[in-house]
Amino acid sequence: MSKRxxxxxxxxxxxxxxxxxxxxxxxxxxxxxxxxxxAAQRDVPGLGLATVYRTVRALVExxxxxxxxxxxxxxxxxxxxxxxxxxxxxTLCDRVFEVDGCPPDLRALLPRGFRLESxxxxxxxxCASCARRG
Amino acid sequence: MSKRxxxxxxxxxxxxxxxxxxxxxxxxxxxxxxxxxxAAQRDVPGLGLATVYRTVRALVExxxxxxxxxxxxxxxxxxxxxxxxxxxxxTLCDRVFEVDGCPPDLRALLPRGFRLESxxxxxxxxCASCARRG
DNA sequence: ATCGTTGCAAATGGTTTGCAGCTTA
DNA sequence: TAAGCTGCAAACCATTTGCAACGAT
Numbered sequence: 001m002s003k004r005x006x007x008x009x010x011x012x013x014x015x016x017x018x019x020x021x022x023x024x025x026x027x028x029x030x031x032x033x034x035x036x037x038x039a040a041q042r043d044v045p046g047l048g049l050a051t052v053y054r055t056v057r058a059l060v061e062x063x064x065x066x067x068x069x070x071x072x073x074x075x076x077x078x079x080x081x082x083x084x085x086x087x088x089x090x091t092l093c094d095r096v097f098e099v100d101g102c103p104p105d106l107r108a109l110l111p112r113g114f115r116l117e118s119x120x121x122x123x124x125x126x127c128a129s130c131a132r133r134g
Numbered sequence: 135m136s137k138r139x140x141x142x143x144x145x146x147x148x149x150x151x152x153x154x155x156x157x158x159x160x161x162x163x164x165x166x167x168x169x170x171x172x173a174a175q176r177d178v179p180g181l182g183l184a185t186v187y188r189t190v191r192a193l194v195e196x197x198x199x200x201x202x203x204x205x206x207x208x209x210x211x212x213x214x215x216x217x218x219x220x221x222x223x224x225t226l227c228d229r230v231f232e233v234d235g236c237p238p239d240l241r242a243l244l245p246r247g248f249r250l251e252s253x254x255x256x257x258x259x260x261c262a263s264c265a266r267r268g
Numbered sequence: 269a270t271c272g273t274t275g276c277a278a279a280t281g282g283t284t285t286g287c288a289g290c291t292t293a
Numbered sequence: 294t295a296a297g298c299t300g301c302a303a304a305c306c307a308t309t310t311g312c313a314a315c316g317a318t
Contacts, residue, residue: 012272012317033308048275053308055273071254072203074307088248099245103237106257111233113262114222120205122254123240128247146292146297167283182300187283189298208282 011058019043020055021064030068030076030087030096068096070122086121092130099123145192153177154189155198164202164210164221164230202230204256220254224261226268233257 011017023039024031031039037052056077059065066080068087076087076096088097106119126134145151157173158165165173171186190211193199200214202221210221210230222231240253260268 014273014317016274046275049307050276050309051274054310057309067206069206071205071256072201072209075206086243088244091251097245097248099243101243103240103243106237106255109220109233109235109237109255109257110222110259111231111262113265114231114257115260115265116257117225117259119258120254120256121240121243122205123243123248123250124253125244125251126249128245131247131249148292148298150299180300183282184284184301185299188285191284 011062015044016040016047016051017055019047020052021059024059024065024077024079027078029098030078032074032076036077069120070096086123088123088125088127090127090130091124092126092134095127097127145196149178150174150181150185151189153181154186155193158193158199158211158213161212163232164212166208166210170211203254204230220256222257222259222261224264225258226260226264229261231261 019040019042020036022043023036027035027039033049033052033056036056037047037049040052041047056065060067060077060080063080065077066082068076068078070076070087070089073089073094073096078098082098083100084102086099086102088099089095090097102121107116110116125131153174153176154170156177157170161169161173167183167186167190170190171181171183174186175181190199194201194211194214197214199211200216202210202212204210204221204223207223207228207230212232216232217234218236220233220236222233223229224231236255241250244250259265
């Protein structure tokens with residue numbers, strides 16, 4: 001039998017990874033790679049975008065981070081393991097926020113014979129601060 | 135006052151555009167640029183991908199075509215003007231299908247102060263033919 | 269001293285644009 | 294003919310990868 005992917009190589013504890021984990025833990029919303037870069041560069045000024053992508057990928061594989069894929073906008077990332085929820089994207093500031101709750105009966109929308117595995121709901125509009133200003 | 139975008143330049147009726155419109159009209163589901171290229175090349179073998187993108191954009195601006203943006207997958211395109219609906223993407227064949235209906239009360243999910251402008255729901259799983267086969 | 273990790277730059281994949289020639293009107 | 298179109302190749306943007314230097318263990 002073929003060998004299973006043996007478990008991602010052991011990880012080292014570097015300043016870059018510590019800074020990225022901290023940025024995610026301190027964020028109150030999912031962050032894009034660019035936002036992560038900016039936040040983590042406060043701790044590690046030389047940090048490069050490639051490292052952000054590599055670390056994000058490693059943290060996702062590790063199960064610590066979750067990708068938030070959005071229609072027509074680059075993915076954001078948030079800590080994994082939260083309860084089921086969806087997202088809101090502000091058309092003005094382009095920030096993404098978590099929203100609680102989920103409509104029931106989504107399975108009822110399915111055409112006959114289709115098998116539902118998951119679903120994504122993205123609300124779009126103005127976040128509270130942008131609604132106030134504009 | 136500044137001049138409004140004056141209405142997209144007049145359009146010419148070319149074989150490429152006829153082929154693309156026909157492909158969209160005959161499709162029973164939203165198509166990706168690649169799918170459109172394949173379909174339209176049956177009529178216009180020399181058709182290039184750049185022309186597909188340019189034409190798609192023109193048809194969208196014209197209001198005849200609608201973009202179907204999806205989380206983590208390139209956009210598909212469908213005729214505009216259909217009644218409100220959402221989409222299903224098959225994880226096996228990667229085709230996208232229209233699904234009717236829409237859960238009520240989405241506004242109830244909004245955090246306080248947020249203003250809702252639109253929403254997208256993407257269901258994911260196996261389409262009928264892929265569910266059967268696998 | 270290893271060997272994973274990093275930054276930089278080059279490579280991707282999907283999409284857009286510049287340009288010279290072609291075509292519609 | 295003139296302007297809009299088209300195909301091709303180069304440019305773009307977000308993301309990934311090759312590689313030599315770096316640094317955690």
